[in-house]
Amino acid sequence: MNIPRYVPVAALSALLAAGLIAPLATGETAPGFWVEVLIGGLMTGVLYSLVALGFVLIFKASGVFNFAQGAMVLFAALAVARLAERMPVWAAVIGAVVIMIALAFAVERLVLRPLVNQDAVALLMATLGITFFLNGFGQSIWGSDIYEINLGIPREPMMVLGNVFEGGVLVNRDDIAAAITAVLLVGALAVFFRRTATGRALRAVADDHQAAQSIGIPLDRIWVIVWSVAGVVAIVGGVIWGGKLGVQFSISQVALKALPVVILGGFESVPGAIVGGLIIGVGEKMAEVFLAPPLIKAFDLAGGGIENWFAYVLALLFLLVRPEGLFGERRIDRV
């Protein structure tokens, strides 16, 4: 029994693609509605991607699986929301950047440096500690209500593709802004990583800590930089998310979905984070809208909500057939 490696991957992908097309093919769903669901999924996916991006950056540079990225998003969003009550939004964002950089210094000095050379699981638990601390700290200094971030983007949705589908497709303007921001951010990161000296140093560290250190790259400074960059990514994610749904504690929980995203995309891959986020976003939205009702009918369930676990189970399946993810390096610790 020797199945080539690509067979299960191809089968899983085919299954996903079939699930994506199925609602259209049965003809029970209006194409316009299907496109709306698709776009909704893509937008959620962009948010997941932004959180996952922070994960990937930190994992690449320090090998730390940063469980606290979600908490950082919440913290950043709270900072922007509360600062924006006293100053213009752009100033609040700059203030938040300063705060996140300070946070990066604190994390490096107080957590990463003492734990250097510990195994990955200990570091994971340390970031779990950071998560709890940040959640508590953020809510005690910024407050624990629901806050709004007003970016000045009009709320009413836009009608597009009115001539292609009957009834057109409704799109939120802030969704479009979010997508554009995400693209710009990824572009900027790509330039940063490829063209600047610091970016090259980061990639060197990601490849091999010891070799990087031996040619004179200061590891501790690199960590501060990468945590700062992840903090800035967290601000972008937090602002977009907060602008859409309001800044509240649940952000920190929903951001856990970035874990299956990075598994899908690959731990070290920036494009993987983006593609993985989009797949998960679309997948769970499609599953919730089109798969849940028949499931409810068939098994007499008390409601849907399968989007709560869909991402994780998808990641689990993926782990079984392709543990390194879509774009990851095949360096995974196999047992």
Add this chain to the structure above:
Amino acid sequence: MFFRENGQFKSTYRADMQLLPIAQDRYFVLALVAFAFFAVPLLVSDYLYLSIINPFLILTLAAIGLNLLVGYCGQISIGHAAFMAWGAYAAYNLVQRVPMLNFLVVLVLAGLVAALVGMFFGIPSLRIKGLYLAVATLAAQFFTDWIFARVKWFTNYSSSGSVSTAPVQIFGWTIGTPRDKYLFVLGVVIVFTLVARNLVRGHLGRAWMATRDMDVAAEVIGIRPVYAKLTAFGVSSFYCGVAGALWGFFHLGSWEPLAFNLNLSFDLLFMIIIGGMGSILGSYLGAAFIVALPIALNQIPEKLGVPLSTAMASNVEFMIFGSLIVLFLVLEPHGLARLWAIGKEKLRLWPFPH
């Protein structure tokens, strides 16, 4: 001074291999058990049972379970409350549907159900490890949350989705008062502690620890990783299943679908980090700490005259937990249990340290 084991010679293998080879340890533990069974019921109020002692004992059991997996076998799990949920709902359904079963049998069956589920979700551990496994266990957590919230059969078609239990009867003893619950739970926990102590020093525990320390080397010396890991998941989930059933029947009484959510999983993980990974004693200390801290945070500021609001208290709790995790990982990765061991070591030489 008084902790000196001079003159205690072992002349048989039996004496050498007993659980507590030092006489003082033995007397201390026996005295503690006697105290717990006979003195505590005379001294303690119902409030203490309900808010501290019973939760502490039950969570200790769950923490021992998680410790077997994380501390002894080195497989991380951040979804262990899910297996508690399986145990609790299995016990609920058994009591509802097969009322003639003795509750002790129900407990064991609940544990077995949880063990099966745990082994199922442990299958990915055969291919992946470390961080990847964390996500697999998260999948267990969220899938379990969902299934008990949505599939009506598990909650016996109750309209709100929450379930409630009647007081348990065993051999004509109705376990209704907090003290009865305490005594029953105490008995269960002691039995399971003994089992765990013996498991980890036996063949199975050694296989787990070898796998934890270096899986390739373990395989080379003839330990099958499949066997070691799946048994670790199974036994660990069994413990958590039993703990979940106790938690449901003796602590919560009635519970809602999300009673066993991610926060409980994190609490369990914190117990073993703070208490000490790879230590049964650590599970006790960690559970006591995590149960007592929120209550202390409520009471102490009040006594000092600066009452914290509930929101603030929970934020402070978050912050303290978070900083403690990092502190323990940095300063004492083996947790409170290690501090205890150091203290004992010092006491042995005291007052002449050289």
